[in-house]
Amino acid sequence: MKAKKRLRTQLNKYQRFGVVIPGTIGDHIHVIDVPGRANYIYVSLSNGEVIEAFNNRVSPILDLPVFVGYDPKEPNLLQVLSVRSGYARYGDGGVSMPSVPEHHETHEWMANPGGNDVVFAQLRQFMPLRPTPLSTGVALNIYRSVGYLNNQWLQFTGSTIDLAPFIPTTGTRFVLIYEGADGLPSATAGTSRDSYSLLGMDDIPQPIPGTLPIAVARVYFRQQVLYETNDYTDLIDLRFPMWHDHPQYVTGTSAGGAPSDAQYVTLTNDATLTQERALRAGTRISLNDTGANGDIFVSAQEALPIYDDSIFMVSGSAISFDDDLEISVTGSIVYVNRVDTVPWTPYHDDSNIVGWESFTSKYIYYGRLGNKVLCMFSIAGTSNATGVTFTLPYTVNNGFNVTLPVALVQDSGTIQTLSGRIDLVNGSATITVYKTLAAGAFTASGAKMVRGEFWYYTTQAP
Numbered sequence: 001m002k003a004k005k006r007l008r009t010q011l012n013k014y015q016r017f018g019v020v021i022p023g024t025i026g027d028h029i030h031v032i033d034v035p036g037r038a039n040y041i042y043v044s045l046s047n048g049e050v051i052e053a054f055n056n057r058v059s060p061i062l063d064l065p066v067f068v069g070y071d072p073k074e075p076n077l078l079q080v081l082s083v084r085s086g087y088a089r090y091g092d093g094g095v096s097m098p099s100v101p102e103h104h105e106t107h108e109w110m111a112n113p114g115g116n117d118v119v120f121a122q123l124r125q126f127m128p129l130r131p132t133p134l135s136t137g138v139a140l141n142i143y144r145s146v147g148y149l150n151n152q153w154l155q156f157t158g159s160t161i162d163l164a165p166f167i168p169t170t171g172t173r174f175v176l177i178y179e180g181a182d183g184l185p186s187a188t189a190g191t192s193r194d195s196y197s198l199l200g201m202d203d204i205p206q207p208i209p210g211t212l213p214i215a216v217a218r219v220y221f222r223q224q225v226l227y228e229t230n231d232y233t234d235l236i237d238l239r240f241p242m243w244h245d246h247p248q249y250v251t252g253t254s255a256g257g258a259p260s261d262a263q264y265v266t267l268t269n270d271a272t273l274t275q276e277r278a279l280r281a282g283t284r285i286s287l288n289d290t291g292a293n294g295d296i297f298v299s300a301q302e303a304l305p306i307y308d309d310s311i312f313m314v315s316g317s318a319i320s321f322d323d324d325l326e327i328s329v330t331g332s333i334v335y336v337n338r339v340d341t342v343p344w345t346p347y348h349d350d351s352n353i354v355g356w357e358s359f360t361s362k363y364i365y366y367g368r369l370g371n372k373v374l375c376m377f378s379i380a381g382t383s384n385a386t387g388v389t390f391t392l393p394y395t396v397n398n399g400f401n402v403t404l405p406v407a408l409v410q411d412s413g414t415i416q417t418l419s420g421r422i423d424l425v426n427g428s429a430t431i432t433v434y435k436t437l438a439a440g441a442f443t444a445s446g447a448k449m450v451r452g453e454f455w456y457y458t459t460q461a462p
Contacts, residue, residue, distance in 0.1 A: 019069060020067040020068065020069035020081060021045060021067065021068045021069055022045075022046060022065065022066075022067060022068075022084060023043040023044055023045045023046070023051075023065075023066055023067075023068050024043065024044050024063050024064065024065055024066065025041060025042070025043060025044075025058075025060060025061060025062060025063060025064045025066060025080075026041075026042055026043075026044060026062040026063055027042040027044060027050045028044065028050065030062055032060050032062060033060070034052050037052065039054055039055060039056055040052050040053065040054055040055070041053060041055045041060050041080070043066065043068050043080065051068070051078070053068050053078050053079055053080050054077055054078065054079035054080070055079060055080040056079075057079070057080055057081065057082065058080055058082065058083050064083060065083065065084045065085065066080050066081070066082065066083055066084060067080070067081045067082050067083075067084050068080055068081065069081050107119045123237050123239065123240060124237055126239070126240075127143050128143060128144075128145035128239075129142060129143055129145045129147070129156060129179070129212075129214055129239055130142070130143040130237075130239075131143075131177060131214050131215035131217075131235060131237065133225070133226035133227070133228050133234070133235060134160070134226075135225075136225060137162070137164070137224075137225065138162065138163045138164045138167060138219065138223055138224070138225065138226055139160055139161065139162045139163060139164070139226070140160065140161050140163065140177060140185075140215065140217065140226065140235075141158070141159070141160045142156065142158060142159055142160070142161065142177070142179070142185045142214060143158055144156055144157050144158035147179070147212060149179070149181060149210070149211075149212055150181050150210050154179075154181070154183045155183060156179055156183050157183065159184055159185050161177060161185040161186070161187060163175055163177075163187060163217055163219055163226070166187060166189045166219050167219045167220070167221065167222075167223050168192045168219065168220065168221055169221060170192070170194075170221050171192045171193055171194045171195065171220065171221060172192065172193055172194075172195065172196055172199060172218060172219065172220035172221070173189055173190050173191060173192040173193060173199070173203065173218075173219060173220075174189075174190040174199060174203050174204050174205065174216050174217070174218060174219075175187050175188070175189050175190065175205075175216065175217045175218075175219055176188050176189075176190070176204060176205040176207070176213060176215075176216055177213075177214045177215045177216070177217060178207065178208065178211040178212055178213045178214055179211065179212040179214060180210075180211050181210055181211070185214065186211075187217075188205050188208065189205065189219075190203045190204060190205045191203055196218070196220070199218065204216050204236075213238045214237075214238060214239060215235055215236060215237055215238050215239075216235070216236040216238060217234055217235055217236075218234040218235075218236075219234070261273075261274050261275050262275065263275050263276070263277065264276040264277070265277050265278075265279055266278055266279065267279055267289065267296070279296075281298075284300060285298065285299070285300050286298075286299045286300075287299075341367075341368060341369055341370075341462075342366075342367055342368035342462050343367060344365055344366075344367045345365065345366055345367065346363075346364070346365055347364045347365065347366055347392065347393065348362045348363055348364040348365075348379075350393075351364050351390045351391050351392070352389075352390065352391045352430075353379060353389075353390045353391075354385060354387065354388065354389045354390070355383065355384070355385045355387055355388035355389065355433075355442065355448065356379070356381040356382060356383060356384060356385075356448065357381070357382045357383065357384035358381050358382050359379065359380065359381035360380050360381050360382075361378060361379070361380045361381070362379050362380075362381070363376075363377065363378045363379070364376075364377045364379070364390060364392075365377075366392055366393070366394075368394070368462060371457055371458055371459065372455055372456075372457060373392065373394050373455060373456055373457075373458050374453075374454075374455045375392060375431075375453065375454055375455065376452075376453040377390070377450070377451065377452060377453070378449075378450075378451040379449065379450055379451075380410070380447070380448070380449035380450075381447075381448065381449075382445075382446070382447065382448070383411075383412070383442055383443060383444055383445055383446055383447070383448035384444060384445070385442070385444050386441040386442050386443070386444050387432070387441065387442065388432070388433040388434075388442060388448075388450055389430050389431065389432050389433070390430075390431055390433075391429050391430050391431070392429050392431060393429065394429060394458040394460045395427060395428060395429045395458055395459075395460055396424045396425060396426055396427065396428060396429070396456045396457075396458065397426065397427070397456075397457055397458050397459040397460070398424070398426055398456055398457050399426060399457075400426055401423065401424065401425050401426050402423075402424040402426075402456065403421060403422070403423055403424075404421070404422045404424070404452075404454050405419040405420070405421060405422070405437065405452075406419055406420035406421060406422055406433060406434075406450055406451070406452040407419070407451055407452040407453070408420075408449070408450070408451040408452065409433075409435055409449070409450055409451075410447060410448060410449035410450075411435050411442050411443055411446070411448060412442075412443040412445065412446035412447065412448070413446045413447040416435065416436070418436060418437070419436075419437060420433060420434055420435055420436060420437070420450065420452075421433070421434040421435075421436065421437045421438075421439060422434075422452065422454055423439075424454070424456050433450045433452075
């Protein structure tokens with residue numbers, strides 16, 4: 001009796017439940033998740049107020065009608081309690097949604113946290129270029145996609161191909177369905193067999209170069225529909241069944257899948273290639289082939305020996321040496337060796353020119369033949385110093401200082417009747433010009449001009 005009394009007392013106890021508030025998920029600008037608050041979402045109330053509520057019970061779907069309130073087990077936590085029936089602001093009215101919160105991590109491979117209920121997908125579940133049998137007839141619909149074929153991007157818009165023309169008059173065979181360079185599906189039939197049991201992988205037609213294989217369909221005499229069930233199928237999906245090198249992306253392929261029309265360099269010509277080039281040793285060139293998986297060494301003689309002047313004669317246009325070659329004679333043998341050259345090059349914008357306030361003309365050009373540096377210059381303008389210097393890219397390495405005359409000198413507007421002077425200091429790339437051969441100074445004002453040419457020896461590399 002005492003136990004029953006205690007139970008009756010417990011059941012009759014007054015329990016206070018909080019008021020539940022109707023609302024819809026999302027704020028006025030359609031934002032659902034509250035930034036910086038995990039598991040909190042925005043809920044819009046009927047009076048226009050937007051609140052933040054904890055949610056681990058329902059799917060956070062925009063405009064989903066919900067009840068918000070306090071659970072007696074957690075009286076201090078304002079949270080979404082359940083889905084309610086009602087009219088949505090943006091979606092369909094009166095639709096009740098399942099109360100399943102977001103849980104995609106549980107289905108993702110190696111998710112952390114999650115990964116405890118992984119969903120493994122089969123190839124047939126992927127839609128791009130998916131071959132799908134129609135409910136009636138022997139036809140396939142190829143789903144739309146974008147792909148790279150024959151060095152161009154193509155849009156496969158989604159098309160249907162009828163395989164009825166490929167049904168044999170007796171027996172059975174495989175039909176290869178592929179996408180062509182026009183972005184449309186086509187098919188080619190294999191060899192017919194008397195029964196299903198005689199069909200093997202070797203009976204699948206070979207891919208056509210420049211096409212993209214999609215599927216293989218089994219067709220047979222008096223066939224009415226393409227079947228695809230759990231235990232019986234007429235279809236083999238070839239989109240990504242295994243590793244392969246996609247030879248269909250290249251126009252023209254050899255039996256091994258490599259392009260047969262590429263411009264290979266080979267040691268000998270090959271009948272299976274159409275544009276190869278065979279490597280041959282020319283005059284004074286030798287090839288050393290170390291064998292398969294090894295190297296090929298190409299060697300050339302460094303000099304051309306001429307042994308007898310009575311047999312080898314250079315005259316007229318019988319032989320011509322370019323201006324970057326130098327002929328040297330050692331004993332009775334003549335060698336033709338390469339000489340490094342630098343073409344005629346402007347340097348006035350890079351040179352450090354001193355002696356002018358402004359320029360009316362400024363030209364400095366240099367060239368190089370072996371170790372010989374040649375220079376022509378013409379500089380004119382308003383003077384602001386008694387001296388003149390400019391620089392070149394190569395140092396003077398004559399072994400001594402050199403003094404040379406200048407072709408033309410102007411000082412304070414007057415052309416000088418006597419020659420000026422150029423000083424080339426050994427070990428320096430700075431050229432100094434004087435007004436007179438006696439190293440006379442210029443006037444630091446008025447029109448000033450120097451013009452001339454010279455050459456010197458350098459040991460700097462080109």
